[in-house]
Amino acid sequence: GMGGGSPQGAGQSGSIPSAGAVPGEGAVPVPVPVPVPVPLVVSARSEAALDGQVERITRASGAAKDIAYSLLSARTLFDHRAVVLDGEVVARGSVKRRPVAFLFSGQGAQRVGMGRELYEAFPVFAEALDNVLQYLDPALKEVMWGEDQEALNQTGMAQPALFAVEVALYRLVESFGVRPDHVAGHSIGEVAAAHVAGTLSLEDACQLITARAALMQMLPAGGAMVSVIASEEEVTPYLTGNVSIAAVNGPRTVVLAGEEDEVLKIAKQWKYKQLKVSHAFHSPLMEPMLEDFREAIAEITFSE
Secondary structure (H helix, E strand, O other): OOOOOOOOOOOOOOOOEOOOOOOOOOOOEOOOOOOOOOOEEEEEOOHHHHHHHHHHHHHOOOOHHHHHHHHHHOOOOOOEEEEEEOOEEEEEEEOOOOOOEEEEOOOOOOOOOOOHHHHHHOHHHHHHHHHHHOOOOOOHHHHHOOOOHHHHHOHHHHHHHHHHHHHHHHHHHHHOOOOOOEEEEOOHHHHHHHHHOOOOOHHHHHHHHHHHHHHHHHOOOEOEEEEEOOOHHHHHHHOEOOEEEEEEEEOOEEEEEEOHHHHHHHHOOOOEEEOOOOEOOOOHHHHHHHHHHHHHOOOOOOOO
16 A cells, blocks of 8 residues: 555664663664565476475475566466465455456545555655655645645645655556556546546646646635545435535445535434545535636646
8 A cells, every 4th residue: 555654773762772782871772674475386287287386386495575576577477376475365356357446536546655655665656756756846745745634635645645745656556557448436536537547648637637736726615525435426416506526436425515504414314434635626615627627727738
């Protein structure tokens, strides 16, 4: 996922002193990397051959990381596969090729530190993220990896930050050879989906996002968004000129958005939870920004 946490090597509190150092004698705490179990992916042409491969791997000596890397990069991957973790087979089966879909999430998924550890671990992720950030607010990276969650929750920051991380995550997964047959997204995630599908160039996508986030941020605060345990069919008859369905998250989960009193009055008929948002997105309360938004993206090219 979007790994947060502190960057390694920054010497935060909570670091473990290096072996042999006696605290209080000028010892500098050295962060100790946490050992992570390494999965070994074994493959073979048949079930019997796979048994043999698993047995050989569990007896192999050497650094698990090196073995894992060689298994994936230096050998042909056959259709009968198993995953060995700490000497145990944790998964086994044969390959089935089915269509793959990627779904990009909308605002609300942002959190401080998202992507920072991936940035340090994977050059592909780092390069992709930097590539996106060059077209966005120069302060964005600092807010994304700062300490203030509320600063990141501001619409003007949350939307571009999510777009940047989602695109970088896509490029990372793509570099592993995983390609989707379909992409979809909700809200800001829809723009990320449109960009990776080739509908929008990176520059145009960033222009659209910057305009969208800024205009939404500028609207008067107010309105509400509420997640309701009900179907689209159940809530539809209750919608008004000030309340709309902002999202259909599942057969029995929809989000209502609009004028606060009206939204809550409707939502109270079911189990509901009010979302922490500054504005009622995807509702009639967004209408005052539409003309400016249309103007801001008039020069953008949309491809198939």
